[in-house]
Amino acid sequence: MKLAIDAMGGDFAPQNIVAGAVAALHDNSRITKLYLVGDQPRVEAELRKFGASNNRIDLVHASEVIEMDDSPVQAVRRKKDSSMCRAIDLVKSGEADAIVSAGNTGALLTAAHLKLRTLEGVDRPGLAVIIPAPKNIFVLLDAGANLEPHASNLVQYAIMGSLYSKQILGYKQPRVALLSTGTEDMKGNELTLEAHRLLKQTDVNFVGNIDGHDLFSNRADVIVTDAFVGNAVLKACESTARLVGYWLKQELKKNPLRMLGAVLAAGAFKALKRKADPDEYGGAVLLGINGICVKAHGASSPNAAKNAIRVAAEFIECQFNEHLVEETRKFHDKVQQNTFAQPPIEAAS
Amino acid sequence: MKLAIDAMGGDFAPQNIVAGAVAALHDNSRITKLYLVGDQPRVEAELRKFGASNNRIDLVHASEVIEMDDSPVQAVRRKKDSSMCRAIDLVKSGEADAIVSAGNTGALLTAAHLKLRTLEGVDRPGLAVIIPAPKNIFVLLDAGANLEPHASNLVQYAIMGSLYSKQILGYKQPRVALLSTGTEDMKGNELTLEAHRLLKQTDVNFVGNIDGHDLFSNRADVIVTDAFVGNAVLKACESTARLVGYWLKQELKKNPLRMLGAVLAAGAFKALKRKADPDEYGGAVLLGINGICVKAHGASSPNAAKNAIRVAAEFIECQFNEHLVEETRKFHDKVQQNTFAQPPIEAAS
Numbered sequence: 001m002k003l004a005i006d007a008m009g010g011d012f013a014p015q016n017i018v019a020g021a022v023a024a025l026h027d028n029s030r031i032t033k034l035y036l037v038g039d040q041p042r043v044e045a046e047l048r049k050f051g052a053s054n055n056r057i058d059l060v061h062a063s064e065v066i067e068m069d070d071s072p073v074q075a076v077r078r079k080k081d082s083s084m085c086r087a088i089d090l091v092k093s094g095e096a097d098a099i100v101s102a103g104n105t106g107a108l109l110t111a112a113h114l115k116l117r118t119l120e121g122v123d124r125p126g127l128a129v130i131i132p133a134p135k136n137i138f139v140l141l142d143a144g145a146n147l148e149p150h151a152s153n154l155v156q157y158a159i160m161g162s163l164y165s166k167q168i169l170g171y172k173q174p175r176v177a178l179l180s181t182g183t184e185d186m187k188g189n190e191l192t193l194e195a196h197r198l199l200k201q202t203d204v205n206f207v208g209n210i211d212g213h214d215l216f217s218n219r220a221d222v223i224v225t226d227a228f229v230g231n232a233v234l235k236a237c238e239s240t241a242r243l244v245g246y247w248l249k250q251e252l253k254k255n256p257l258r259m260l261g262a263v264l265a266a267g268a269f270k271a272l273k274r275k276a277d278p279d280e281y282g283g284a285v286l287l288g289i290n291g292i293c294v295k296a297h298g299a300s301s302p303n304a305a306k307n308a309i310r311v312a313a314e315f316i317e318c319q320f321n322e323h324l325v326e327e328t329r330k331f332h333d334k335v336q337q338n339t340f341a342q343p344p345i346e347a348a349s
Numbered sequence: 350m351k352l353a354i355d356a357m358g359g360d361f362a363p364q365n366i367v368a369g370a371v372a373a374l375h376d377n378s379r380i381t382k383l384y385l386v387g388d389q390p391r392v393e394a395e396l397r398k399f400g401a402s403n404n405r406i407d408l409v410h411a412s413e414v415i416e417m418d419d420s421p422v423q424a425v426r427r428k429k430d431s432s433m434c435r436a437i438d439l440v441k442s443g444e445a446d447a448i449v450s451a452g453n454t455g456a457l458l459t460a461a462h463l464k465l466r467t468l469e470g471v472d473r474p475g476l477a478v479i480i481p482a483p484k485n486i487f488v489l490l491d492a493g494a495n496l497e498p499h500a501s502n503l504v505q506y507a508i509m510g511s512l513y514s515k516q517i518l519g520y521k522q523p524r525v526a527l528l529s530t531g532t533e534d535m536k537g538n539e540l541t542l543e544a545h546r547l548l549k550q551t552d553v554n555f556v557g558n559i560d561g562h563d564l565f566s567n568r569a570d571v572i573v574t575d576a577f578v579g580n581a582v583l584k585a586c587e588s589t590a591r592l593v594g595y596w597l598k599q600e601l602k603k604n605p606l607r608m609l610g611a612v613l614a615a616g617a618f619k620a621l622k623r624k625a626d627p628d629e630y631g632g633a634v635l636l637g638i639n640g641i642c643v644k645a646h647g648a649s650s651p652n653a654a655k656n657a658i659r660v661a662a663e664f665i666e667c668q669f670n671e672h673l674v675e676e677t678r679k680f681h682d683k684v685q686q687n688t689f690a691q692p693p694i695e696a697a698s
Contacts, residue, residue: 071535106531134595144530147538181493181580182455186420189496189577212584216592228538229581231530232574235561236582240589243565246483247624248597251617258614265610268600275596 009103020305072106177220358452369654421455
């Protein structure tokens with residue numbers, strides 16, 4: 001399989017991305033080609049640090065870089081020779097199966113959607129992240145792709161997220177829940193009430209509504225929500241974890257006894273940090289488009305870049321998109337057979 | 350001042366509520382009357398535990414209780430003689446200035462809104478919570494009152510939240526931010542884009558958008574959002590804090606060295622727990638209605654009930670609603686003078 005890597009995307013590019021790419025090639029012999037797309041002299045300089053060139057690596061020069069603070073739509077329109085756009089072009093032309101980038105999220109979502117288009121039967125792509133909990137790992141989507149979804153989009157996210165949980169995380173019958181303001185069926189806003197009604201009629205293993213208190217309580221393996229809420233919740237979780245860590249550190253520094261205790265228990269703090277380390281989880285995946293698109297986080301370490309490439313390879317290997325097209329077709333067949341009632345609010349659109 | 354207490358609301362009622370009420374009376378001599386509303390024999394039995402009866406306490410019998418899992422609208426309609434409804438009736442009739450309840454949140458919001466109505470100039474009430482951060486305490490609203498707000502409602506929340514921060518928390522010029530998917534002006538969904546445009550034209554100290562990563566970074570003293578997002582974010586923060594605590598405990602138990610460290614540093618863990626203890630913060634306040642309405646959390650301890658009563662007393666004492674009416678009038682005057690452009694999407698409603 002062949003992957004296109006946006007070597008210039010992210011706060012520590014190209015060095016961390018190139019380092020991660022070299023490590024990924026070392027770990028996975030089934031990757032036959034990695035296109036490193038970016039400023040050729042700089043990428044070459046990074047590669048030189050790792051010794052002899054690798055014939056599984058192809059350098060593809062791109063003269064521009066989409067910066068983190070560029071406006072997504074404008075950047076995609078204007079910076080046609082950016083590393084990100086060129087890398088996506090390789091997927092579009094069929095030369096690569098996946099694109100991995102740690103660059104500007106909005107630009108990546110926009111460019112991947114515009115250039116690769118959605119899969120047959122999929123109306124809108126959804127950005128999926130995986131989140132570790134004590135007793136399971138769950139998929140949360142949409143974490144940022146579609147800010148004004150219809151209820152029917154949320155139903156498609158349920159199908160995509162369910163397939164992610166099955167194919168990549170190995171859950172046999174992933175439990176799909178809808179994020180709402182409470183667990184009762186009648187809780188929520190217009191969007192979730194309608195999505196709830198539709199989800200009950202699908203073949204996904206829909207377990208009903210959950211609320212923010214239930215995120216980590218092993219009630220769902222897939223949590224479906226709109227991008228605004230998904231984005232806010234994901235970031236709120238991250239900042240709360242950081243806050244607790246910060247406060248704990250402050251308290252532990254307050255007297256020598258506590259400091260000694262902290263030294264003795266250092267292993268526990270390190271283990272906790274590792275558990276919550278986003279670098280281990282391989283980034284967010286844009287589901288529902290023609291091609292695999294993985295977004296590593298902006299501050300990606302070499303390890304984060306490597307894991308994002310690993311995740312992209314897993315998606316290619318399990319033929320995720322072929323399965324998704326099939327699942328989506330089954331879903332639409334069910335709609336056609338009128339066993340699935342069309343949502344009234346969607347009729348006009 | 351006079352307060353009506355729903356003595357039967359909450360998981361540990363009436364015992365914890367009555368205990369909190371007695372403690373509040375002890376702490377605050379300016380409370381001239383506490384109406385304890387509920388099942389008279391049970392409330393009396395609790396009061397007896399604290400010795401002689403207090404002439405500042407009036408028992409008001411109510412034969413019904415709205416349960417935590419009752420449907421809010423139905424409960425309010427049917428259980429007219431519930432402790433919650435009777436307590437609100439005391440505010441409506443002017444016998445009490447405030448209602449405090451640890452009962453069913455949805456029922457309390459519904460009953461308070463229906464019975465007390467909104468203040469002059471306020472379209473929809475908003476539920477405000479305060480959240481501690483390392484360098485400030487911020488007000489988040491709406492945390493659950495209005496699931497389908499217009500942008501103009503969010504503007505009113507900004508005014509209310511700002512006043513909360515000023516009058517109760519003592520901030521001179523509270524910074525008001527809009528929760529969105531990023532800090533840039535053009536980030537967000539239709540609702541926040543429109544709210545952003547309107548907020549820039551108000552007199553509140555609007556500092557722009559923030560996202561979930563900025564909650565605790567001292568960028569805002571008031572964070573405005575819609576109830577769905579506010580509810581999800583608040584609960585996500587709470588469950589993440591619990592998750593980190595759980596994981597840390599698990600790791601600390603893994604070997605004797607870590608356990609020893611944990612014992613030595615126990616003071617730090619306790620301090621951390623206290624910092625995040627919702628019992629200290631006195632519950633959520635429903636802003637914008639004729640009367641003060643404080644919602645203590647369902648599992649309220651006596652201390653939580655006491656603090657909820659303290660908060661209600663603070664709102665009465667600073668004449669919060671009088672100030673809010675004035676601020677709202679100023680805002681509407683500005684609208685009238687056409688310095689504030691009416692939102693086009695609201696024109697039809």
